[in-house]
Amino acid sequence: MLSGNYKTALSRVRSAKWQSLLTMFGIIVGIVSVITTVSLGEGIKRQVLQQANRLGNDLITVRPGKILSRDKNGAITKVNPALAYGFGTGSLSEQDIAVLHRQKGLKHVSPVSLLSSGPGLDGSQYNEGFTLGTDASFPEVVEQEVEFGGYFTPGEENRQVAVIGKRVAEDLFQENIPIGRTLTIRGQEFIVRGIFKEFGSTTLGQGVDLNKAVFVPRTALNNVAKDATQLVQILVRPEDPKQTAQVMTQVNNALTASHGGQQDITVLRQDENLLVANDMLRLLTTFVTSIAAISLLVGGIGIMNIMLVSVSERTHEIGIRKAIGATNRQIRNQFMAEAVVLSFVGGIVGVVLSYLVNFILRIYTNFQPVITLPVIFAAVGVSLLVGITFGTIPAIKAARKDPIEALRIGG
Amino acid sequence: MPLISLKDVSKLYGFGDATTVALDEVSLDVEAGEFVAVMGPSGSGKTTLMNMIGLLDRPTHGDYILSKKSVAKLRPNQRAKLRRDRIGFVFQSFNLLPKLNVLDNVALPLMYKGIMPVRRLKRAAAVLERVGLADRQYFMPRALSGGQIQRAAIARALVNDPQIIIADEPTGNLDSTSSLVVMELLSELHRTGNTILMVTHNPELTRYADRVVYMHDGSIVHDQHTPLGEVSPLANKARQLFPRRTEEDDLAGVSAIMETFPQKTETAKKRRKSAAKPKRKTTRKAVTRAKR
Numbered sequence: 001m002l003s004g005n006y007k008t009a010l011s012r013v014r015s016a017k018w019q020s021l022l023t024m025f026g027i028i029v030g031i032v033s034v035i036t037t038v039s040l041g042e043g044i045k046r047q048v049l050q051q052a053n054r055l056g057n058d059l060i061t062v063r064p065g066k067i068l069s070r071d072k073n074g075a076i077t078k079v080n081p082a083l084a085y086g087f088g089t090g091s092l093s094e095q096d097i098a099v100l101h102r103q104k105g106l107k108h109v110s111p112v113s114l115l116s117s118g119p120g121l122d123g124s125q126y127n128e129g130f131t132l133g134t135d136a137s138f139p140e141v142v143e144q145e146v147e148f149g150g151y152f153t154p155g156e157e158n159r160q161v162a163v164i165g166k167r168v169a170e171d172l173f174q175e176n177i178p179i180g181r182t183l184t185i186r187g188q189e190f191i192v193r194g195i196f197k198e199f200g201s202t203t204l205g206q207g208v209d210l211n212k213a214v215f216v217p218r219t220a221l222n223n224v225a226k227d228a229t230q231l232v233q234i235l236v237r238p239e240d241p242k243q244t245a246q247v248m249t250q251v252n253n254a255l256t257a258s259h260g261g262q263q264d265i266t267v268l269r270q271d272e273n274l275l276v277a278n279d280m281l282r283l284l285t286t287f288v289t290s291i292a293a294i295s296l297l298v299g300g301i302g303i304m305n306i307m308l309v310s311v312s313e314r315t316h317e318i319g320i321r322k323a324i325g326a327t328n329r330q331i332r333n334q335f336m337a338e339a340v341v342l343s344f345v346g347g348i349v350g351v352v353l354s355y356l357v358n359f360i361l362r363i364y365t366n367f368q369p370v371i372t373l374p375v376i377f378a379a380v381g382v383s384l385l386v387g388i389t390f391g392t393i394p395a396i397k398a399a400r401k402d403p404i405e406a407l408r409i410g411g
Numbered sequence: 412m413p414l415i416s417l418k419d420v421s422k423l424y425g426f427g428d429a430t431t432v433a434l435d436e437v438s439l440d441v442e443a444g445e446f447v448a449v450m451g452p453s454g455s456g457k458t459t460l461m462n463m464i465g466l467l468d469r470p471t472h473g474d475y476i477l478s479k480k481s482v483a484k485l486r487p488n489q490r491a492k493l494r495r496d497r498i499g500f501v502f503q504s505f506n507l508l509p510k511l512n513v514l515d516n517v518a519l520p521l522m523y524k525g526i527m528p529v530r531r532l533k534r535a536a537a538v539l540e541r542v543g544l545a546d547r548q549y550f551m552p553r554a555l556s557g558g559q560i561q562r563a564a565i566a567r568a569l570v571n572d573p574q575i576i577i578a579d580e581p582t583g584n585l586d587s588t589s590s591l592v593v594m595e596l597l598s599e600l601h602r603t604g605n606t607i608l609m610v611t612h613n614p615e616l617t618r619y620a621d622r623v624v625y626m627h628d629g630s631i632v633h634d635q636h637t638p639l640g641e642v643s644p645l646a647n648k649a650r651q652l653f654p655r656r657t658e659e660d661d662l663a664g665v666s667a668i669m670e671t672f673p674q675k676t677e678t679a680k681k682r683r684k685s686a687a688k689p690k691r692k693t694t695r696k697a698v699t700r701a702k703r
């Protein structure tokens with residue numbers, strides 16, 4: 001009984017491919033946006049977790065701006081996602097570095113300055129990239145290996161040398177190991193002496209792709225572009241990892257005190273990036289979910305519309321079916337099946353397209369979205385639900401048709 | 412006890428001034444095994460009568476007793492099941508669903524009965540064989556001739572082994588050769604014990620019936636038993652009056668008859684008295700031979 005309904009419903013979808021596709025468009029868009037958002041979130045979560053595990057929970061970053069609030073026990077209560085994304089600028093200064101150097105119990109204090117313009121080569125500019133000024137301890141602090149060549153040493157803070165991310169090598173120099181070649185920063189030449197191993201996307205926070213960065217000594221960078229650089233982070237590692245929480249409080253108090261009691265900086269533990277990321281995603285998810293909800297609504301109305309048309313076009317057919325013994329319920333089920341098949345096929349197409357979007361994102365962006373099975377089930381479930389919801393009214397209309405009237409209308 | 416018994420059945424359509432009386436206190440008893448031909452001008456209520464008997468329509472007034480049970484007030488669901496199990500419909504046109512092949516069309520009533528696909532297709536194939544369409548099972552309806560479509564429709568009407576076959580102008584759209592094939596088929600069903608009610612405009616086809624009912628303005632104005640193989644005398648009269656052989660002329664002829672017999676109350680009384688059973692065995696051979 002049911003199998004027959006779904007078979008005919010499917011053949012109907014097949015025989016009116018374009019019409020069906022247009023009808024399913026809303027469903028498809030809705031499903032793709034939901035799956036993509038959720039999979040992006042899942043991917044970011046996994047990256048952050050990996051990163052946190054790799055770097056350990058004792059890497060502390062000090063960032064400008066008040067990104068979040070904490071309660072008395074240090075637990076995060078509120079996040080300002082807009083500030084959490086990318087590099088913040090503003091409230092950190094050379095003085096803060098000095099304050100931190102005076103603190104006890106810190107193994108590393110490693111400032112990071114940003115020059116937002118990318119490096120140049122032979123007169124052309126690498127606009128996607130950016131320049132970071134660090135000290136010699138940077139690779140050790142973020143536990144990132146230099147794959148080819150080496151990082152600069154404490155004695156070379158004034159030298160115009162550069163270590164580059166993988167993308168810079170590929171995109172700017174168009175070769176894998178451009179060691180010994182020169183690039184320009186603010187017209188000044190820097191010699192490439194190392195290439196970093198590929199960075200995970202969250203080493204210095206969300207939305208920062210370090211593979212597109214050029215790393216130079218901070219002092220040298222300040223020498224060539226003093227006015228244009230910003231102190232964006234100070235990385236800190238405690239001597240004793242078990243003391244991380246105390247050190248964070250200590251760092252926070254010291255800096256707040258030196259800022260005249262104003263809480264305009266944020267001290268973050270590496271794994272707290274996850275929470276920040278989560279909160280950011282929640283904003284994104286709410287946004288995309290509302291888009292998805294609207295598309296699903298539009299899709300549902302589309303299905304209702306085409307089903308209503310179908311019911312009135314097939315009035316005679318309904319008459320014949322009733323004459324040969326179909327009950328109202330059987331007619332209703334037939335049209336419900338058609339609506340559900342439409343939305344279900346839409347859902348499946350949406351899932352397939354999501355994999356395509358996923359693939360494209362993996363190739364062309366730094367995101368690593370992950371589509372999980374529960375998401376697929378949820379998406380397919382939602383599409384079925386849309387079909388049932390919006391198929392009901394047309395199906396009831398079909399079921400209630402008077403067979404006499406229906407038969408009087410020509411086939 | 413008759414198989415079908417309509418008691419003062421009326422059917423009104425519309426409200427107020429626009430009310431149409433499609434059936435006007437019609438009483439009719441049909442015994443199991445009868446082949447009733449229903450004639451009458453367009454708009455006289457033939458289709459309404461068929462739909463009433465076939466449980467598609469329900470009376471505005473009056474009662475309908477089918478196999479000793481009153482079915483006039485049944486719920487739509489129960490009526491649908493009775494239609495499915497006891498009645499087979501053949502319409503004038505657009506009988507088959509265009510998107511299903513012949514076999515699936517014929518198997519449809521079995522699907523509504525909840526029979527599994529393999530069994531229903533097997534049964535449908537057997538019935539198609541019986542109507543001579545074994546080699547057209549997988550054809551789509553648009554690839555069939557009008558006569559083949561009607562035969563497939565008869566197969567579908569038969570697939571559930573119904574007691575009653577209702578055919579509303581089954582040959583109305585067919586040429587004379589195809590008409591004869593379809594009528595042969597109905598005649599054979601009659602022979603094997605089916606009760607058949609058939610609307611027709613063609614007096615020639617009353618040969619196959621053992622009873623002819625004439626309708627006019629929603630009433631049965633004449634009801635006579637005729638021997639199988641013979642054209643009903645009334646219809647014959649119409650033919651002599653109007654010797655040309657088109658469907659339109661048949662219509663005109665029947666209408667002329669109606670004007671000759673306007674006293675419906677008298678004929679109704681007459682009908683009840685003359686309930687003699689026709690002798691079918693002798694006449695059948697003559698009919699079949701004439702067709703081949």
Ligand SMILES: Nc1ncnc2c1ncn2[C@@H]1O[C@H](COP(=O)(O)OP(=O)(O)O)[C@@H](O)[C@H]1O
Pocket residue numbers: 404405424425431432433451452453454455456457458459460
């Ligand atoms: N659904 C309906 N609504 C209004 N009038 C109808 C309806 N069905 C039938 N009628 C009217 O009832 C009368 C009988 O119709 P019908 O049974 O179809 O006649 P026939 O089949 O003999 O041509 C006609 O006058 C027709 O217009």
Ligand SMILES: [Mg+2]
Pocket residue numbers: 457458459579
């Ligand atoms: Mg009619």
